[in-house]
Amino acid sequence: xxxxxxxxxxxxxxxxxxxxxIPPNEAFFQLVSPKQFFTDTRWTPQxxxxxxxxxxxxxxxxxxxxxxxxxxxxxxxxxxxxxxEYAAPRTRKVVKPILEILAGIPTVVFGYFALVFVTPYxxxxxxxxxxxxxxxxxxxxxxxxxxxIMIIPIVSSLSEDALRAVPQALRExxxxxxxxxxxxxxxxxxxxxxxxxxxxxxLAISRAVGETMAVAIAAGQTPALTLNPLRSVExxxxxxxxxxxSDKPHQSLDFKALFAVAMTLFAITLVMNILSHLxxxxxxxxxx
Amino acid sequence: MLNGLSTxxxxxxxxxxxxPSDLKANMKPKLEARNLSFFYGATQALFDVxxxxxxxxxxxxxxxxxxxxxxxxxxLNRMNDIIEGTRVSGHVLLEGTDxxxxxxxxxxxxxxxxxxxQKSTPFPKSVFENVAYGPRVSGHRGSKALAELIEASLRRxxxxxxxxxxxxxSALELSGGQQQRxxxxxxxxxxxxxxxxxxxxxxxxxxxxxxxxxxxxxxxxNYTIVIVTHNMQQAARVSDRxxxxxxxxxxxxxxxxxxxxxxxxxxxxxxxxxxxx
Amino acid sequence: MSAAAPAxxxxxxxxxxxxxxxxxxxxxxxxxxxxxxxxLGVLIVLLVGVLWQGAGWLSWSFMTHYDSRHPEQAGVLxxxxxxxxLVFLATIFAVPIGMGAGIFxxxxxxxxxxxTLIEINLSNLAGVPSIVYGILGMAVFVKMFGAxxxxxxxxxxGFASAHLEIPLPFGRTLLSGGLTLGLLILPMVIVVTREALRAVPASLRQxxxxxxxxxxxxxxxxxxxAAIPGIITGVxxxxxxxxxxxxxxxxxxxxxYLANAPGGIESPVDVIKHPGGALEAPFDTFxxxxxxxxxxxSRPEKEYRHVAAAxxxxxxxxxxxxxxxxxxxRARMQHKARW
Numbered sequence: 001x002x003x004x005x006x007x008x009x010x011x012x013x014x015x016x017x018x019x020x021x022i023p024p025n026e027a028f029f030q031l032v033s034p035k036q037f038f039t040d041t042r043w044t045p046q047x048x049x050x051x052x053x054x055x056x057x058x059x060x061x062x063x064x065x066x067x068x069x070x071x072x073x074x075x076x077x078x079x080x081x082x083x084x085e086y087a088a089p090r091t092r093k094v095v096k097p098i099l100e101i102l103a104g105i106p107t108v109v110f111g112y113f114a115l116v117f118v119t120p121y122x123x124x125x126x127x128x129x130x131x132x133x134x135x136x137x138x139x140x141x142x143x144x145x146x147x148x149i150m151i152i153p154i155v156s157s158l159s160e161d162a163l164r165a166v167p168q169a170l171r172e173x174x175x176x177x178x179x180x181x182x183x184x185x186x187x188x189x190x191x192x193x194x195x196x197x198x199x200x201x202x203l204a205i206s207r208a209v210g211e212t213m214a215v216a217i218a219a220g221q222t223p224a225l226t227l228n229p230l231r232s233v234e235x236x237x238x239x240x241x242x243x244x245x246s247d248k249p250h251q252s253l254d255f256k257a258l259f260a261v262a263m264t265l266f267a268i269t270l271v272m273n274i275l276s277h278l279x280x281x282x283x284x285x286x287x288x
Numbered sequence: 289m290l291n292g293l294s295t296x297x298x299x300x301x302x303x304x305x306x307x308p309s310d311l312k313a314n315m316k317p318k319l320e321a322r323n324l325s326f327f328y329g330a331t332q333a334l335f336d337v338x339x340x341x342x343x344x345x346x347x348x349x350x351x352x353x354x355x356x357x358x359x360x361x362x363x364l365n366r367m368n369d370i371i372e373g374t375r376v377s378g379h380v381l382l383e384g385t386d387x388x389x390x391x392x393x394x395x396x397x398x399x400x401x402x403x404x405x406q407k408s409t410p411f412p413k414s415v416f417e418n419v420a421y422g423p424r425v426s427g428h429r430g431s432k433a434l435a436e437l438i439e440a441s442l443r444r445x446x447x448x449x450x451x452x453x454x455x456x457x458s459a460l461e462l463s464g465g466q467q468q469r470x471x472x473x474x475x476x477x478x479x480x481x482x483x484x485x486x487x488x489x490x491x492x493x494x495x496x497x498x499x500x501x502x503x504x505x506x507x508x509x510n511y512t513i514v515i516v517t518h519n520m521q522q523a524a525r526v527s528d529r530x531x532x533x534x535x536x537x538x539x540x541x542x543x544x545x546x547x548x549x550x551x552x553x554x555x556x557x558x559x560x561x562x563x564x565x
Numbered sequence: 566m567s568a569a570a571p572a573x574x575x576x577x578x579x580x581x582x583x584x585x586x587x588x589x590x591x592x593x594x595x596x597x598x599x600x601x602x603x604x605l606g607v608l609i610v611l612l613v614g615v616l617w618q619g620a621g622w623l624s625w626s627f628m629t630h631y632d633s634r635h636p637e638q639a640g641v642l643x644x645x646x647x648x649x650x651l652v653f654l655a656t657i658f659a660v661p662i663g664m665g666a667g668i669f670x671x672x673x674x675x676x677x678x679x680x681t682l683i684e685i686n687l688s689n690l691a692g693v694p695s696i697v698y699g700i701l702g703m704a705v706f707v708k709m710f711g712a713x714x715x716x717x718x719x720x721x722x723g724f725a726s727a728h729l730e731i732p733l734p735f736g737r738t739l740l741s742g743g744l745t746l747g748l749l750i751l752p753m754v755i756v757v758t759r760e761a762l763r764a765v766p767a768s769l770r771q772x773x774x775x776x777x778x779x780x781x782x783x784x785x786x787x788x789x790x791a792a793i794p795g796i797i798t799g800v801x802x803x804x805x806x807x808x809x810x811x812x813x814x815x816x817x818x819x820x821x822y823l824a825n826a827p828g829g830i831e832s833p834v835d836v837i838k839h840p841g842g843a844l845e846a847p848f849d850t851f852x853x854x855x856x857x858x859x860x861x862x863s864r865p866e867k868e869y870r871h872v873a874a875a876x877x878x879x880x881x882x883x884x885x886x887x888x889x890x891x892x893x894x895r896a897r898m899q900h901k902a903r904w
Contacts, residue, residue, distance in 0.1 A: 074600075075600045075603060076600075077600075078596055078597045078599075078600035078601070079597065079600040079601035079603070079604070080601075081597045082594075082597035082598050082600060082601040083601055085597075086594055086597060086598065087598075087601065095601050095602065095604070095605075098604045098605050098608065099604050101608060102604045102607065102608060104805065104806065104809075104884065104888070105611070105809070105881075106808070106809025106810070106811070106855055106880060106884075107809065107811070108809070108811050108855045108858045108859050108862075108877075108880075109611070109615070109809075109858075109877050109880070109881070111859070111862065112615075112858065112862050112873060112874070112877060113611055113614065113615075115862060116614070116618065116862075116870055116874075117610075117614050149607055152603070152604060153604070156601075156604075167409075169405065169407060169409045170409055170411065171370075172367065172370065172405065172409070173405060173409040173411070173471070173474075174411070174421070175367065175370060175398065176365065176367060176398060176402065176403035176405070176475070177398065177399070177402070177421060177422040177425070177474065177475065177478055178395050178396065178397070178398035178399035178400075178402075178422065178425070178426070178478055179395065179398075179421070179422075179425040180395050180425070180587065180590050181590060181594070182587070182589060182590030182593050182594070183425040183590075185593075186593070187421070187424075187425065188411055188421075191411075191412070191413070192411070192412050203692065206692055207692075209694070210693070210694025210695070210696070210697075211694070212694065212695065212696045212811070212812035213811045213812055213855075213859060216812075216859075217859065217862055217863070237694065237696050237812065240696055240699075240700070240812075240816065241696065241812055241815050241816065244699075244703075244815050244816040244818070258700075259700070262696070262697060262700045265694060265696075265697065266693065266694075266697050269692060269693060269694055269697075270689060270693075272692075273688075273689055273692040274689070276692075277685075277688060
């Protein structure tokens with residue numbers, strides 16, 4: 001089955017380059033110890049003093065994904081509550097296509113938007129103008145903001161499905177007890193739909209983690225173990241892209257490092273996707 | 289059929305101390321509908337209904353499917369407001385105040401006029417939280433007073449002994465009959481004067497049904513109860529007054545024994561003798 | 566405090582003449598509404614921004630020239646053709662396989678552990694970041710697991726007057742890119758096929774069986790034709806997603822500066838003039854519209870920002886064409902197939 005082949009292919013490729021040696025190929029982890037890979041805090045494959053600690057890349061990825069989650073999850077959820085509980089059918093017919101269009105915009109466009117508009121016209125005026133903070137041209141915040149916007153449609157549409165699946169009888173019972181729409185929505189409907197909402201969150205974060213182009217454009221190419229969103233960082237995905245440009249020989253360590261990073265990325269997103277499905281299944285079972 | 293119902297009425301009469309003969313002298317109306325008409329969009333569902341509900345009594349609404357009895361019940365606490373495109377003309381008075389006047393706080397209305405539905409709908413929360421919901425959204429704060437209120441409501445619903453050790457368990461784990469009594473307790477926790485019940489026992493087994501009916505009997509000492517039922521024996525068993533609806537019209541309303549033994553209208557007689565509906 | 570017991574004579578609690586929900590409730594509703602409409606706001610800002618930056622640079626010559634070291638002369642021709650070729654290759658790869666898999670999954674034996682494995686697999690694949698697909702494509706198509714390391718071969722196939730020279734490994738060619746994108750949209754095509762088949766009313770199926778048709782005949786003559794509009798719409802939508810993909814192409818080796826279109830075909834007319842070019846094209850180096858955009862954004866000269874913006878407009882325009890095509894086909898075919 002083609003789909004199985006694909007997965008097998010992915011796993012095989014990643015594993016063969018990183019874990020298991022197939023002579024005459026040497027695997028990455030034979031040349032660089034896993035301990036160093038996961039705990040070293042410097043990622044400098046190109047320097048003469050080579051370090052292969054993936055932490056800066058992971059940190060960059062999660063800094064961007066974290067900002068994206070901070071923006072995308074609440075807005076997506078609030079939007080879905082509006083669509084499910086408050087909006088008239090006519091309004092839904094207008095807003096939903098808009099969100100679908102938003103979801104269809106290629107990520108390079110968002111990267112462009114982050115670099116050309118968000119940093120100079122939004123971040124700099126606020127951070128530097130108001131707070132006197134230094135904002136680099138490439139920074140994690142602008143990437144995080146646009147990735148957050150990108151994941152709004154995911155959260156919105158899946159959470160809305162979850163909310164609408166809550167039986168109307170539950171809402172009626174709550175109204176009959178003399179509660180306002182606000183209470184019904186927040187204290188009855190949202191808690192009842194929680195697993196579906198959580199599943200959508202996980203899926204959205206997974207998407208943010210795997211996002212490549214917007215961060216490659218806007219976040220930068222300097223790996224840094226930092227929590228400062230106004231600095232440039234490099235994410236795992238951006239690293240892979242940047243390395244692909246250079247035509248490194250197949251056997252070189254730099255090249256193999258690429259696979260190691262890719263495998264880490266694959267593992268992280270796989271875990272999140274599986275979690276999301278488990279949570280989703282629990283949500284389907286919660287109504288008798 | 290009439291004979292069977294008469295037997296029920298007679299048995300009840302023995303059990304009850306006083307069967308009021310003249311309604312107007314002994315009880316004052318708690319709820320009153322005056323010339324109430326109701327429309328779902330262009331379709332008219334209720335035609336000019338005028339009906340008094342006396343306080344601290346049980347009034348049963350009976351009639352064939354689709355006759356408008358549930359619709360009427362829902363006008364009493366303005367639950368129909370939730371449905372789009374509905375329209376009301378006429379008045380519904382709660383202790384003299386028209387609840388359809390502009391400016392009425394619907395949320396406060398529903399705290400005074402509670403409702404229990406046909407299919408029990410416990411929230412997917414714990415037993416405690418289910419009953420606590422009403423008081424909480426009213427702004428109730430003190431946890432000790434709240435716990436006492438919960439216990440009192442559960443006792444009044446006859447459920448306390450069965451759940452007092454399981455207050456933290458999910459309400460969905462209770463049996464069907466227990467869930468329905470939980471919903472009753474939940475409605476009682478907002479301290480209403482009136483309790484509207486839409487076929488509260490139709491989804492329950494006979495044993496649970498009997499318990500709910502006993503409950504209604506006790507509750508009417510303190511609450512005004514309006515109950516919709518398609519089960520005429522049930523109406524005969526629990527209610528003091530019965531109103532018969534047909535095709536959106538109120539055909540007849542009178543003391544329960546009279547409706548079931550010597551109804552005034554032919555339609556009523558046809559219905560209670562089972563000739564239709 | 567608990568709900569007040571009714572004081573005699575007062576009746577109902579009556580609020581101010583215009584009864585309003587509490588301040589919290591209103592603020593909440595407002596926040597939710599703003600959140601929902603935020604998408605529109607973002608779209609408008611985005612569009613205005615891109616138009617402002619790029620509209621001035623958009624012209625016919627922009628679409629018919631190649632990239633250049635001088636921003637004013639840069640054009641998207643290579644990228645435009647590259648994207649179209651990629652989409653074409655991806656479609657002819659993914660659609661037959663995807664439809665076959667979709668039909669199989671939906672119509673045939675549904676039990677067993679293999680089945681469950683496939684289902685789990687499918688839903689995971691949909692969530693894999695596109696760049697990982699790029700890595701897979703790179704290893705499988707571009708390098709072929711290093712099988713031809715240092716000793717590339719050329720497979721020659723000739724039929725009629727055509728002469729095909731297929732390099733092994735595929736290397737950084739259009740074919741590798743197209744196949745990688747095909748893999749990317751494969752899960753989507755499978756899902757779309759299944760849902761389209763599920764949407765066919767059971768009555769159609771039963772009527773066919775009642776007339777004595779076999780399972781396969783039913784599929785071929787009744788279900789597929791009924792599902793085709795849905796499948797086509799879904800395929801077009803997955804393709805429009807593929808057009809915007811950049812990361813996998815970069816990993817597979819899309820060139821960022823390219824001064825020729827694949828196979829030397831620079832306009833639709835060329836296909837007729839040099840049909841040989843069409844056969845060479847898949848084995849040519851390639852680039853794509855989003856790759857060009859990425860590159861132009863990365864260049865230091867400020868003018869390239871405008872070039873990038875103009876290219877974005879072309880890309881968005883292309884996407885719109887696809888979306889409209891999908892809607893039109895869906896509307897047309899729904900009109901025909903009324904059951």
